[in-house]
Amino acid sequence: MTRPLSSAFTRALASDVPTRTLAEARARAATFQAQVSTGRRVFRASDDPTAFAGARRLDAAEGRLDSYGEAVGAARFWASRTADELDGMAELMATANDLGVQGGNDTLDATGRESVAARIDDLAEALIGRLNSKAEGEYLFGGHRTNQAPFDATGAPTTPSLAGDRRYRIGPDLDLAVNVDGDRVQTLSGGTSAVDALRALAAAVRTGGAAATAALAPIAEGRDHFLALGAEAGSRLNRLDDADAQLEASALDLSRRRSDFQDADYYEAATSLAQANLQLDATLQMLASDQQRTLLDYLR
Amino acid sequence: MSINGLFQTGRNSIRTLESAMQAAGHNVANADTAGFHRRRLDVRSLGVANAGIMMRPGQGSFGGVGVGVAGFSRTRDAMLEGAAWQAQAGLGSAEENVRLGSALEAVLNPETAGSINGTLRSFWASWGDAVNTPTDTGVRRVLLNQASTLASSFRRLDGDLTRLQEEQVGSLDGHVGNANALLGTIAGLNDRIAAARTAGTPDLDAEDTRDEAVRALGGLVPVRVTEEADGSYSVAVQGMKAVQGREVLELERVGPPDNPTYAVRFKGTSVALLPGDGADTGRIGAALSGLTVALPQARQALDALAARLVSDVNGLHTAGFGLDGTSGRPFFDPTGTTASSLSVAITDPAHVALSGATGAPGDTSVGRALAELGAGFDEEALGLSAAAGRALSRARTEADARGGLADHLDALAGGVSGVSIDEEMTSLIRYQQAYAASARVIETARDLFDTLLAL
Numbered sequence: 001m002t003r004p005l006s007s008a009f010t011r012a013l014a015s016d017v018p019t020r021t022l023a024e025a026r027a028r029a030a031t032f033q034a035q036v037s038t039g040r041r042v043f044r045a046s047d048d049p050t051a052f053a054g055a056r057r058l059d060a061a062e063g064r065l066d067s068y069g070e071a072v073g074a075a076r077f078w079a080s081r082t083a084d085e086l087d088g089m090a091e092l093m094a095t096a097n098d099l100g101v102q103g104g105n106d107t108l109d110a111t112g113r114e115s116v117a118a119r120i121d122d123l124a125e126a127l128i129g130r131l132n133s134k135a136e137g138e139y140l141f142g143g144h145r146t147n148q149a150p151f152d153a154t155g156a157p158t159t160p161s162l163a164g165d166r167r168y169r170i171g172p173d174l175d176l177a178v179n180v181d182g183d184r185v186q187t188l189s190g191g192t193s194a195v196d197a198l199r200a201l202a203a204a205v206r207t208g209g210a211a212a213t214a215a216l217a218p219i220a221e222g223r224d225h226f227l228a229l230g231a232e233a234g235s236r237l238n239r240l241d242d243a244d245a246q247l248e249a250s251a252l253d254l255s256r257r258r259s260d261f262q263d264a265d266y267y268e269a270a271t272s273l274a275q276a277n278l279q280l281d282a283t284l285q286m287l288a289s290d291q292q293r294t295l296l297d298y299l300r
Numbered sequence: 301m302s303i304n305g306l307f308q309t310g311r312n313s314i315r316t317l318e319s320a321m322q323a324a325g326h327n328v329a330n331a332d333t334a335g336f337h338r339r340r341l342d343v344r345s346l347g348v349a350n351a352g353i354m355m356r357p358g359q360g361s362f363g364g365v366g367v368g369v370a371g372f373s374r375t376r377d378a379m380l381e382g383a384a385w386q387a388q389a390g391l392g393s394a395e396e397n398v399r400l401g402s403a404l405e406a407v408l409n410p411e412t413a414g415s416i417n418g419t420l421r422s423f424w425a426s427w428g429d430a431v432n433t434p435t436d437t438g439v440r441r442v443l444l445n446q447a448s449t450l451a452s453s454f455r456r457l458d459g460d461l462t463r464l465q466e467e468q469v470g471s472l473d474g475h476v477g478n479a480n481a482l483l484g485t486i487a488g489l490n491d492r493i494a495a496a497r498t499a500g501t502p503d504l505d506a507e508d509t510r511d512e513a514v515r516a517l518g519g520l521v522p523v524r525v526t527e528e529a530d531g532s533y534s535v536a537v538q539g540m541k542a543v544q545g546r547e548v549l550e551l552e553r554v555g556p557p558d559n560p561t562y563a564v565r566f567k568g569t570s571v572a573l574l575p576g577d578g579a580d581t582g583r584i585g586a587a588l589s590g591l592t593v594a595l596p597q598a599r600q601a602l603d604a605l606a607a608r609l610v611s612d613v614n615g616l617h618t619a620g621f622g623l624d625g626t627s628g629r630p631f632f633d634p635t636g637t638t639a640s641s642l643s644v645a646i647t648d649p650a651h652v653a654l655s656g657a658t659g660a661p662g663d664t665s666v667g668r669a670l671a672e673l674g675a676g677f678d679e680e681a682l683g684l685s686a687a688a689g690r691a692l693s694r695a696r697t698e699a700d701a702r703g704g705l706a707d708h709l710d711a712l713a714g715g716v717s718g719v720s721i722d723e724e725m726t727s728l729i730r731y732q733q734a735y736a737a738s739a740r741v742i743e744t745a746r747d748l749f750d751t752l753l754a755l
Binding site for chain 2: 020047049052053064071075137138143144146164168169173179295296
């Protein structure tokens with residue numbers, strides 16, 4: 001007897017077809033279960049090569065943003081320390097100016113002038129200390145030579161040049177110099193240094209008379225010089241704040257885009273899971289009923 | 301034709317129907333036997349020529365004495381089965397590609413702990429940390445540790461690929477061994493089947509077993525089967541007669557160190573099996589393609605990544621200056637330019653060159669340039685895993701399609717040769733009724749005989 005091909009239902013088909021359908025239904029349900037339970041749609045590269053590569057690319061970009069963020073943090077600390085020290089130097093000069101005015105007063109006797117001069121000398125020492133201040137083990141005003149004290153005990157530079165930018169990479173192809181190098185810090189107009197100006201003031205106060213008043217001009221210039229440099233460091237801090245805000249915004253954007261690539265749409269995953277479970281139930285029921293029903297049931 | 305002829309007719313019918321019911325019972329019993337083709341009883345009408353001299357009909361008498369067994373045969377559609385066997389090669393290739401692809405994807409997964417991607421990212425981040433605090437030897441030491449970890453990751457991944465290659469060789473050897481065993485089985489059964497057919501008693505079970513062997517062989521290598529006049533199969537693999545009668549041309553795997561590359565050849569010849577692109581060439585072709593294309597490509601890409609890492613990092617690093625003010629030191633050992641030989645040359649943190657000038661650690665231009673190299677390497681490392689993912693995704697799609705085709709052809713072939721319990725039950729009922737009717741013929745003959753004796 002010849003069978004029509006399309007209608008032949010043999011034992012092999014009776015067992016193979018439902019078994020395969022059942023396996024497919026289970027796999028489909030398992031896929032959506034994993035999506036709902038983890039919130040992710042893409043687990044491996046083969047799940048969706050384009051989405052997986054996109055998500056990992058954004059992971060890497062996020063890692064680079066983290067590095068830039070670290071650099072911004074370190075740069076901010078450096079700039080902040082620089083601004084603090086420069087503000088402190090400006091205050092020293094302002095105090096020295098006050099002391100110079102006081103020392104230039106004719107009512108002071110030699111002892112009083114000596115006392116004022118000694119305080120100015122102390123200020124010079126303090127200024128040298130600030131000029132040699134450090135951040136994270138590096139000398140703030142050493143230019144490129146951040147590993148050795150830029151000024152000696154007399155306030156003179158320890159090397160012929162204290163130039164050089166201390167740069168941080170705060171973005172792709174974006175470096176920012178956050179330091180004020182020693183050459184700029186110490187040099188006032190006429191090539192004198194702030195330390196020299198303080199020492200000259202102390203000497204003038206000791207001498208007395210009009211000399212002290214004359215020595216005040218470089219002190220005022222030094223104060224203004226440090227204030228201007230401090231403002232420069234402050235503006236860099238503002239720039240770093242902007243960079244930080246940009247990095248945070250970029251990180252949020254990257255995170256959102258990565259989520260678009262690899263995360264599951266909960267609504268879609270949940271409804272698909274419900275549908276897959278329904279299909280699985282239907283397959284199981286059909287399998288059970290089909291396996292039971294044969295001609296033998298009607299021959300008894 | 302006498303009353304005796306009527307007895308003979310009834311007896312022949314009953315004998316034939318018993319055979320028919322035996323065949324139906326055999327079919328039902330083997331309904332779940334793999335590769336079983338339902339048996340068909342071939343019957344023929346019996347004339348008196350075969351019934352002996354006593355049965356010779358006289359003038360005007362009926363000349364038939366019922367029905368007899370002409371023989372048993374297997375129900376099958378050779379064209380559909382041939383197509384189903386050929387489809388096995390595509391399915392076998394696709395499944396083998398999925399197997400290797402899954403392993404490769406797992407090995408190259410960028411999300412596993414200690415992956416190349418992860419350790420590269422930590423490595424570049426360490427350069428960034430070192431640049432932020434260039435005089436901090438602790439941070440420099442962390443950088444050196446990260447570099448060592450990165451080199452270890454390269455070596456471990458290289459080792460994983462080596463192990464995968466060894467497993468693939470083992471798998472290929474297994475497939476070749478199975479193919480040879482199946483070729484031997486087919487040749488052996490050819491002999492048995494031809495002898496049985498010559499004797500006029502076909503060995504249908506042997507034919508079923510041989511078809512199963514051909515089907516299994518089809519999953520390993522692409523086969524074309526020709527049935528010869530004596531019932532034996534000639535099996536051709538890529539144009540080479542692998543089985544002809546009882547003769548077998550076996551396959552053998554060759555490879556390093558005896559052979560420059562891996563190949564599967566017909567034993568005793570220089571003819572090699574062509575793996576193509578690993579599709580439609582069975583498990584052996586796909587496994588061979590994995591050994592000669594997919595795995596070497598992955599290793600080549602990994603080695604290229606290692607070589608570029610050494611070249612790019614050393615290129616910048618040798619121009620930079622360490623904390624000790626010296627320059628010209630390579631960061632990675634310049635002789636180790638493969639994944640397996642990558643190693644860090646610097647041991648003293650002070651020798652890490654971040655600066656662009658001697659005695660100027662605050663000049664971090666070299667360190668910044670090194671830290672910025674990361675983006676290109678991230679992309680290249682990601683390319684490794686993405687390529688494996690794409691290949692696996694393609695293989696899965698191919699496996700689904702090939703599986704669907706193979707299932708469809710199997711279903712069509714099985715629709716002809718498979719056992720339907722319902723159909724066999726229907727036949728049994730039909731045979732049962734025919735048996736009862738034949739008994740009635742004998743009963744009628746006896747009544748006629750009794751009537752005559754009573755005269």
